[in-house]
Amino acid sequence: MHKTIIAAVLTSVLIPGYAVALEDIHTGTVIVGSGVSGLTTAILLKEHKQNVLVLEKMPFMGGTTNLAAQYFVSVGTKDQVANGKELSVPDYIQRTAKTGRNSEMLPRTAQRMFDSQKSIDWLNSLGAGLTRPVSDYQMGISDGSSLGVRLMKVLSARAKELSIPVKMNSKVLDLIIRDGKAVGVVVENGKEKYKVFADNIVLATGGFNQNQKLISKYAPQWKGLPTTTAVSSTGDGLILTEKYGVNIKNAGEVGLNPSIHSQGGKNISMSAARLEGGIMVNLKGDRFCNDYWPDYTKMAKAMLEQPEGKSFVIIDGKSMKASKRLQSFLKSGYFVEAQTIPELAQKIGIPPENLEKTIKRYAEFVRNGKDLDFGRSINMKTDFSTPPYYASAILPGTQVSVGGVDVNDFMQCVKADGKVIPNLYAVGELTYDSGTPHGVWSGRRAAEHILSK
Numbered sequence: 001m002h003k004t005i006i007a008a009v010l011t012s013v014l015i016p017g018y019a020v021a022l023e024d025i026h027t028g029t030v031i032v033g034s035g036v037s038g039l040t041t042a043i044l045l046k047e048h049k050q051n052v053l054v055l056e057k058m059p060f061m062g063g064t065t066n067l068a069a070q071y072f073v074s075v076g077t078k079d080q081v082a083n084g085k086e087l088s089v090p091d092y093i094q095r096t097a098k099t100g101r102n103s104e105m106l107p108r109t110a111q112r113m114f115d116s117q118k119s120i121d122w123l124n125s126l127g128a129g130l131t132r133p134v135s136d137y138q139m140g141i142s143d144g145s146s147l148g149v150r151l152m153k154v155l156s157a158r159a160k161e162l163s164i165p166v167k168m169n170s171k172v173l174d175l176i177i178r179d180g181k182a183v184g185v186v187v188e189n190g191k192e193k194y195k196v197f198a199d200n201i202v203l204a205t206g207g208f209n210q211n212q213k214l215i216s217k218y219a220p221q222w223k224g225l226p227t228t229t230a231v232s233s234t235g236d237g238l239i240l241t242e243k244y245g246v247n248i249k250n251a252g253e254v255g256l257n258p259s260i261h262s263q264g265g266k267n268i269s270m271s272a273a274r275l276e277g278g279i280m281v282n283l284k285g286d287r288f289c290n291d292y293w294p295d296y297t298k299m300a301k302a303m304l305e306q307p308e309g310k311s312f313v314i315i316d317g318k319s320m321k322a323s324k325r326l327q328s329f330l331k332s333g334y335f336v337e338a339q340t341i342p343e344l345a346q347k348i349g350i351p352p353e354n355l356e357k358t359i360k361r362y363a364e365f366v367r368n369g370k371d372l373d374f375g376r377s378i379n380m381k382t383d384f385s386t387p388p389y390y391a392s393a394i395l396p397g398t399q400v401s402v403g404g405v406d407v408n409d410f411m412q413c414v415k416a417d418g419k420v421i422p423n424l425y426a427v428g429e430l431t432y433d434s435g436t437p438h439g440v441w442s443g444r445r446a447a448e449h450i451l452s453k
């Protein structure tokens, strides 16, 4: 019976349009969501011969993970150390604390950072190529290609190799809770509904920035801002768990992106331009903040205070050459290009003499290793001596949901009274943290706990 149903599920995925009678399914662990956190959990369980089933509401895998731009936050990895970009976990935590990060989050961040090498080794064993030390706290893909695309490529290949069933267009509508324990989920597939009963339920549904109702409820200060997140980030996991008394922790902490380029109805993250050394200027051609503050909220606020709320990120030929992602943006028409700085300024409508003055001054800071105006110390990679020059108009917007479902150290969902709902787990951006390293780390924690039962 069990095998027949799984076969029917697989067939429905592999043969589009194939109609199956949807019966209730029984499995070991059902994982809701096929981004980095969900797939990590599924792969690690399946590698230990556990029965798993992944449910994905979209017709494709990967959610926001597909969009992760450029860097995997990690410290003390062997490639960083070998390249003189060494930072200890305590120093990283101290630096993060200074950015105004909620201190409640830091102990778990420290645990994850201690596991940096472990996460990278695992991803690289699947072929991720995370060997490029970008800074003392950032690792990138060796050839400068986009992080999320590469992670999804290797994770979905491994899931396929392990024959993990991934059922697309399958939206979880509700949890099934019996005698206080999670025993399954209710699923909608087109017009059909069915139930999946499982020993463990792992919610990996991502963030909520696409849901303006939830933004208004939890983070009203950012209501109406554009968002770079995936259309699937509608906070389903928050809605599903809150209903059963799960505590929602610091959902007002929303991660902003200080460099969104909006074009043709798309919101594209230009963080890669700053990562490769780019600076930000306002309509007067002036820098107005540390262009690489790790505190994106502070940067977003500074941007909103500029004339007409407008800014540009400026890079040179060296930065463009270093990043495949930026080259693809150039091809898509997201950059204005010019052979000289005054020509670039003219093209984007800012005073040429002022932009030239700003760039000359900043280049001096790069050469001397000290930003006397705003104290930038991270990724000061270019002195703008390599033409051509590029500019892209940018805005602030929301990117990740930092706050989320409250979990204990094993990623079990915790209620307001501190008790867990047995067999119910949450991982990834749905919980109180975000980013792909958190997806890998939390997915591993949940899998390890399930395997230990």
Ligand SMILES: Cc1cc2nc3c(=O)[nH]c(=O)nc-3n(C[C@H](O)[C@H](O)[C@H](O)COP(=O)(O)OP(=O)(O)OC[C@H]3O[C@@H](n4cnc5c(N)ncnc54)[C@H](O)[C@@H]3O)c2cc1C
Residues within 6 Å of the ligand: 032, 033, 034, 035, 036, 037, 038, 055, 056, 057, 058, 061, 062, 063, 064, 065, 066, 067, 068, 069, 070, 071, 072, 073, 147, 148, 170, 171, 172, 173, 204, 205, 206, 207, 228, 229, 230, 232, 233, 236, 237, 268, 269, 399, 400, 427, 428, 429, 430, 434, 435, 436, 437, 439
């Ligand atoms: C523009 C951008 C740039 C970023 N850059 C970086 C970066 O450089 N480095 C980095 O580490 N991180 C970056 N991030 C953050 C990172 O991408 C995310 O935090 C991470 O990928 C989230 O992974 P996840 O598995 O938790 O969620 P997701 O990848 O969003 O996966 C969740 C999945 O769950 C599915 N789902 C949701 N609800 C249901 C339901 N009810 N039923 C079934 N399925 C459901 C969704 O369709 C989706 O596929 C960036 C994010 C954005 C938006």
